[in-house]
Each structure stands twice: as structure tokens, then as C-alpha cells.
Amino acid sequence: MFSVGLDQYLVLSAVLFCIGLFGVLTQRNVIKIIMCIEIMLNAVNISLIAFSRYVTPVVLTGQLFAIFVMVVAAAEVAVGIAIIFAAYRNRESVDIENFNILKW
Amino acid sequence: MLDLIFYIFAALAVASAIAVIVVRDIFKAALCLILLFMTVAGIYLLLHADFLAIIQILIYVGAISILLIVAIMLTRDARQGQPLGKFKYLAAVVSLLLLGTIVFCLLNVTFATPDNAPLNETIKPLGKALFGDQGYLFTVEIAAVLLLSAILGAIAVIREK
Numbered sequence: 001m002f003s004v005g006l007d008q009y010l011v012l013s014a015v016l017f018c019i020g021l022f023g024v025l026t027q028r029n030v031i032k033i034i035m036c037i038e039i040m041l042n043a044v045n046i047s048l049i050a051f052s053r054y055v056t057p058v059v060l061t062g063q064l065f066a067i068f069v070m071v072v073a074a075a076e077v078a079v080g081i082a083i084i085f086a087a088y089r090n091r092e093s094v095d096i097e098n099f100n101i102l103k104w
Numbered sequence: 105m106l107d108l109i110f111y112i113f114a115a116l117a118v119a120s121a122i123a124v125i126v127v128r129d130i131f132k133a134a135l136c137l138i139l140l141f142m143t144v145a146g147i148y149l150l151l152h153a154d155f156l157a158i159i160q161i162l163i164y165v166g167a168i169s170i171l172l173i174v175a176i177m178l179t180r181d182a183r184q185g186q187p188l189g190k191f192k193y194l195a196a197v198v199s200l201l202l203l204g205t206i207v208f209c210l211l212n213v214t215f216a217t218p219d220n221a222p223l224n225e226t227i228k229p230l231g232k233a234l235f236g237d238q239g240y241l242f243t244v245e246i247a248a249v250l251l252l253s254a255i256l257g258a259i260a261v262i263r264e265k
Contacts, residue, residue: 082262
């Protein structure tokens, strides 16, 4: 039960993902929302690497996918923070309630 | 022994992830996020993914968290933080339902786990899998284009008119 296998890593990944999801849904500071998205991406990476370690120990396909997830995460943070700055210049705020410029 | 280390890392990761959400001062939340990234790197090491652990520290701790801290420094009212939004109970129910569903599915599925010993060093096999025959060379090119377009998009969005 307590010996660590694939299931323990997957449960850890699921717990981290749900914590990140709760943060994305509830936080009002935009920078904190980006932080919670990073938590979710890290949780997915943990599950990918755990599958790579236990299901395909020699082929390493999961680790390749984790590398691509990291690339997308870096691009996402760069673009996200640029959007935050652009909106901050307009609204002088990082509260998500004030980011309704696109609302019709 | 390794199991004990895994549980320590797991507890640390979950605690720092909760701290990122709960702590009101957003700068301290960013520090908790760095702690989370480092524990995740340790978990990668436990999973015999040495290259991924180094890349995790380089990219997440070295680049992404610094970018987030710069964003915190440049936005004025970010320091004290705001209370949770109005949908917090609904969000808690949704996340707990998702967690319960995932764990329930995990308990009912058994994955075929072969007994092969994991590779001792993964850098060479990773490079061969990425760039070798029948590799992911086209995906690497797409990732390069994605990074370039992200940089150009960030510059275009943030430029003063």
C-alpha cells in the first residue's frame, strides 16, 4: 500500500492539478492565475514522466512530451505577462474584475 | 528509504502549492512557487529523469519564476493581494469532484508496468529520440517556431504605441 509505484505519482499529480485548478478559478490577481497555471502544467509533467518511468521505461516517450510541455509553458508565460502589462497600462490594475476590455 | 523521500517531496509539493493560493502577499506566493518547482525537480530525479530535473531547475526556477517576480515588481497594487473570488465554494466543489473522479478511475485501472530497469542516464537516449531516425525532428521545428512567434507576439503586444 505504501510502497511507491505508478499510482502514488499519479495521485500526487492529480492533487497538484486540482489545487492549481482551484487557484485558477478563485484567484483575482492575474499574476497569481498564471502561477496556478504553472502548477497545473507541472502536475501534468509529473504524470507524463511517471508514465514514462513505469509503463515505457526504455523508450522515454513521456519525457519527450514533458520537454514539449515545458516549451509551451515558457511561451505561454512570456505572452501572458506581456498581455498583463498591456492591460495594466490601460487599467492601472491587475485585478481580473477590471480586465473586461474584450467584453461586448 | 526512497519511498520516504518520495513522501517528503510529495508533502512539500502539496503544501507549497496550497501556500501559493492561500498566502496573501503575492511575493511570498512566488517564493512558495519556486519551492514547488524545486520539489518537482526532486520528484523527477526520483523518477530517473535526470535531464528533465536539470531542465526544470533551469527553465522554471531560473527563467519563469524570475519573469513572474519581475511582473510582480512592475505592477503596483499586486503586493497585498486580493481575497478569493465570489465563486470559491463552487470552484472547491468542482476541483474536489475532478480529483475524486481521477482517483476513482486510477483505482479501477491497472496499467501494464514491465519490470525493465530504468535507464541510468537519459541525455543520450533523449537526444537520439528527438533528433534521430523516426524521431520528433518536425515537432522540434514546430516548437522553435512557437517560441519565435511567442517572443514576437510578446514584443508586439507590449510595445508603446
